Amino acid sequence: MKIVVCVKQVPGTARVPLDPVTHTIRREGTRSVLNPFDSCALEQAVQIAERTGAKTLALSMGIADTELLLRDAISRGIDGGMLLSDRAFAGADTLATAYTLSMGIRRAGGADLVLCGKMAVDGDTGQIGPELAEFLGMAHVTQVTKILAVTDKSVTVKRKAEGESQLLQVRLPALLTVVREGCVPRLPSIRGIRAGERARVPVLDANGLGVDTGRTGLAGSPTQVVRTFMPQRESEAVSLGGSAQEQSTALISLLQEVGTYA
């Protein structure tokens, strides 16, 4: 069995620089981390591999230093990594990203099971998983809380569904997007880090991947970011100091100000 885990490098801070022209996140020079949902997808893949002997691959589309992220994934128990990196991929929306990733998976020889985080914390769309499944012609299940069983033919999962849980069995190949609840991703070991450093991580550009560059990056993105702005804070927290009496007096004045206390 072959499992591919799609991972994304996201900014490690909420204060990210934005490109003034494309209005997308400027990733160079920003401290980056693994998307937290993807770390759970990696953990699930390693656990399945431990049980079944499956081969695992971490796949990412990103700038050159995303290679470090893939080596980190290997240090956490993933067997190998593949990076898709080209200026032609920059500025991609979810459709162009899913197309590029699907080409990466095909180039890697396909997959029986594809795992993704339920969303990336920078874009928050949650669209990559389902779109990627469509490109690959696979069934998909989103919001998976637990992978209960994996055989050569199917995967049985529990998923969150509007406040309830669903138990589903899906025929392979399939794609799952996983949530973070109940998942404690393992930390790398020194041995794992040695393996990560030694591993060969192929970096494929648009040519190497054989993609249609009209369908990648900004050019292939039907979604164009028109403007990016910080939302106005509509609520504000006020800290009241002083004695209990001072605090209650200040609280009453505040309530009077907003008209909820006469």
Next chain:
Amino acid sequence: MRQDLIQEVADCHKIYLGDESRRFGQAESISFPTTEGEMTAVLTRMWKSQTPVTIQGGRTGLAAAAVPQGGHILNLTRMNGVLGLREAEGRFFLRVQPGVVLSQLRDNIARRTFDTKGWDADSLYAYHRFQVGAEQFFPPDPTEASATLGGMAACNASGARSYRYGPVRQHITALRLTLSSGDPLILRRGECRAKDRELLLHTEGGNTLTLTLPTYQMPRTKNASGYYIEDNMDAIDLFIGSDGTLGVVSELELALSPLPGHIWGVSCFFAHEEQSLCFVEAVRSLGDAIGAIEYFNCGVFELLRRNKEENPAFSGLPDIPRNADNAVYVELHCTCRKDAEELLYTLGQYMEAQGGHEENTWVARTQEDLDLLHFFRHAAPECVNLLIDQRRKLHPGIAKLGTDMSVPDDCLHQVIAMYRRDLKEAGLEHAVWGHIGNNHLHVNILPWNEDDFAVGKALYRHWAEAVTEMGGAVSAEHGVGKIKAEYLDVMYGPMHIREMQQLKAALDPEWILGQGTLFPVRKEASV
């Protein structure tokens, strides 16, 4: 003075009668000054009425120094402003009030953002330089980040990174204090030193105090037991670690340090205790790039595994390797990634040399992973506190018995063998963790009932005697406070205790500050 500055202790003040030591006392009045002026006014009032004053910060102390024994509680948490910044010789020095909370300070430093209202032009210029310069940090890292800076100075707090950076004493360059009489005193490091054991202090009120310093030699180990005393010492060091018994700090100047480019944490699991001790000795030879060396024994693992199963608050703890008996946590502080990597592999080799295995490690190279290891570290005392609180419901006479003793390097094997042997013989449940790099472990005895507690207390005293015999300290970082006062007696003996009391009396003649701290009772006859 504000009418309501001094309030009678009421129900809403109950939490101020205790601290993290889980001890509770009593008091008649409490105040929360916001300025040095208010603080001095309160002190002067108490001085005139001969009312004992207990100084409080974040009440995170483990030795009950902030627990009142009657009188007035002077709570400094609302004196929490950052007052200015100075740059000298390429370093930054931050001036803060004592109620500033460590976690907030760290956050401000990391974000390079301070509320600069009221700062002078020099401070604002330094602030601009701070914002564009190399990233800085404040190295002391006591486990409880809700500690206040004033409290940290009072007990000379340290933490895991004191292995590399020393206790908070080494990061305080100036103090502004008020003596119990209301007389202010300003001390800048390097400006006022003792001559041998005689120290002259000139107060802002124009008084000169001639102090005869105690004659004892401090142990050559990590130490927070009693007053810091040495020949020709800097006056500022007398007040740092004095547990709120000599004066009240109203301002501190803190030295910031350049943040190492790469901080990695490595937890190394071993099957046998002896392996980890030999590993620690090897790691010590690796020099300045080692930021911390910590230890966790099997008792900690049992406690954490149980809490991970039963308490959702701890469900995010990583799974401890099944065959592990203990772990050593090493923190690497390196300027470049390559150095950190080389050091990491060296740790792996040292582990294997002791019969450990490289796969039995957790390596944290990102802030998120480091946070997870810190959560693991912090969970140990949290779980102990929860356990003791639970057992106290049935046996109110028990309390946590947590040691804080350090010994010289060559006594590490001896002291650990002693703890292991004595705990086994006594049949006491326990969890041991702490700063093994400094030979400083916290042995936490977890009594089930009053009998266990009595046996544990006796063991504690026996260890205080044995550690003193080894040339160690009965308190290495928590301070003596109230609950370790009897062990200070063990460590220094009656003559030196008397000398300390005489020193206190010279600075606080009415014995107003911190009654019951360091010395269980005022020994009138001896002062």
